[in-house]
Each structure stands twice: as structure tokens, then as C-alpha cells.
Amino acid sequence: MIYSDSHIHCSVYDSWQPFENSPVCSAAHSEKEWEKLCLLKKQYPGLIYTSFGVHPQNPDHSLVFTLEKILKTQHPDAVGEAGFDLFTTEYKENIKKQEDVWYAQLELAQQYNKPLIIHCRKALDKIFASSAQLRTLKAVVFHSYSYSPEEAASLRKKGINAYFSFGKPLLNNHKNALRCASLLPLEWMLLETDGPYQTLKDELMTIPADIFSVYTQLSSLRSIRVEDLNQVNINFMNVYSSSFE
Numbered sequence: 001m002i003y004s005d006s007h008i009h010c011s012v013y014d015s016w017q018p019f020e021n022s023p024v025c026s027a028a029h030s031e032k033e034w035e036k037l038c039l040l041k042k043q044y045p046g047l048i049y050t051s052f053g054v055h056p057q058n059p060d061h062s063l064v065f066t067l068e069k070i071l072k073t074q075h076p077d078a079v080g081e082a083g084f085d086l087f088t089t090e091y092k093e094n095i096k097k098q099e100d101v102w103y104a105q106l107e108l109a110q111q112y113n114k115p116l117i118i119h120c121r122k123a124l125d126k127i128f129a130s131s132a133q134l135r136t137l138k139a140v141v142f143h144s145y146s147y148s149p150e151e152a153a154s155l156r157k158k159g160i161n162a163y164f165s166f167g168k169p170l171l172n173n174h175k176n177a178l179r180c181a182s183l184l185p186l187e188w189m190l191l192e193t194d195g196p197y198q199t200l201k202d203e204l205m206t207i208p209a210d211i212f213s214v215y216t217q218l219s220s221l222r223s224i225r226v227e228d229l230n231q232v233n234i235n236f237m238n239v240y241s242s243s244f245e
Helices: 031-043 062-073 095-111 124-129 149-157 175-183 210-222 226-240
Strands: 005-008 024-028 048-052 078-085 116-121 140-142 162-166 189-191
Touching: 005 162, 005 189, 005 226, 024 031, 024 078, 024 226, 031 048, 031 062, 048 062, 062 095, 078 095, 078 124, 095 116, 116 124, 124 149, 140 149, 149 162, 149 175, 162 175, 175 210, 189 210, 189 226, 210 226
Parallel strands: 005 024, 024 048, 048 078, 078 116, 116 140, 140 162, 162 189
Antiparallel strands: none
């Protein structure tokens, strides 16, 4: 059984190893992280798909130029995380910068025909406002999706090839995550750890093996065997593999 992890940060770990030889898509948000990620990709050929993006919690426009350079010369598999974070007052104060780097990354994802990984907290209206551009992309991944199944269906009805990724909030009784994981079509779903982040109470970090717990929880919610979740792995390859370009 493969346990694909649609969103992780391999280069943030002191030492990362794959779980059960399952593929991951790993994000980087600085040149240092990207360089380490490229070394890990060589170490584990065929298991690491890559993304680079300007995170909305650090909307440094100079990183847009880094992203463009990487797209031109090193061909990441996706752009992101990109998006909006209005969860705290501090983040809200950066909304103009967040908007600037969002539109820049959206254009680059279009130009280079890359899937876009979205980080979005308290700002889904801004994603809907970009529906016209998003529907032109091959795929849009909503990392750690935290909104309702009805809003997910609305994004799909806009013509966006949207996938909704769920992780450890499924293990932490997050109401919307549980509803979505129970109700959305498997053809729309991905699973993730967001490691080493998104820890549960008393955990020091999220480890790669936690993806197994996420798969197990989804199988329980849907009353099916873990082996019957292979559609999630098909979705992963459809989004991230080179055959999708």
C-alpha cells in the first residue's frame, strides 16, 4: 500500500526519510530550504515531488524572483504554498503584501503550467475572487482544507480542478475536516501530514509515519478498508507527476 503525502516540508527536518517508500510533495519557502530539498530528491529518486512558493505568512516579494528563477531552471512540480492568511492581527496587517505575492504566483503558475498549492485561513472569499484565473490551472490543491463541503463543491462548480487535502486535523476532531473527509468524493481528495508542523497535543513534531494515521482515520470515517483509498494516490500522481504537464 502506498501512503502518498501531498504536503510536507522535508527540508525542515534535521533528517528526513520516506515512510514505506511512499511519494511526497515537499514545499520549500527559501533558497536554503530549496537547495536541501533538491539534495533529498536526488537521494530518494522518484519519491519526492517539489514545490516552491512565497508563503502568505512571509509575503516577501523578493522571493517571487527566486520562484521565477527556480521555475525557469529547475522545474519544480508545483507552485506553493501560496495564498492568504488572515488568522491573526499581525497577518491581517500584511494583506496588501499577501495580495501582491498571490497574484504574482498565480501568474507564474499559469505561465509555467504548474499546479498551485494554496494555504488559506479566514480568506476563502479572496480565493473565489480569483476563480477565473484558477480555472485555467491544471490543478489547485487546498492544503489542510478547513472550510465546508458545500464551499468545496462551489469551488468545483466554478470550473476549478480543485483537490482538497486533509491531514492531522482529522485526528483532532476538526469539525469541517471530518465532514469534508466523510462527504466529498474521493476523486477530489488528497492526504497530508504538513510535517513537521500541525502537531497534536503533547507532540514535539509531526513525523512522516503520521501519514499512516491519517489514512487509517479516513478509512474509518468512510467505513472502507485502507486499501480502498488508492484513489487518493491516483489523485496525487494526477496532480504532481510530470505526466500531468
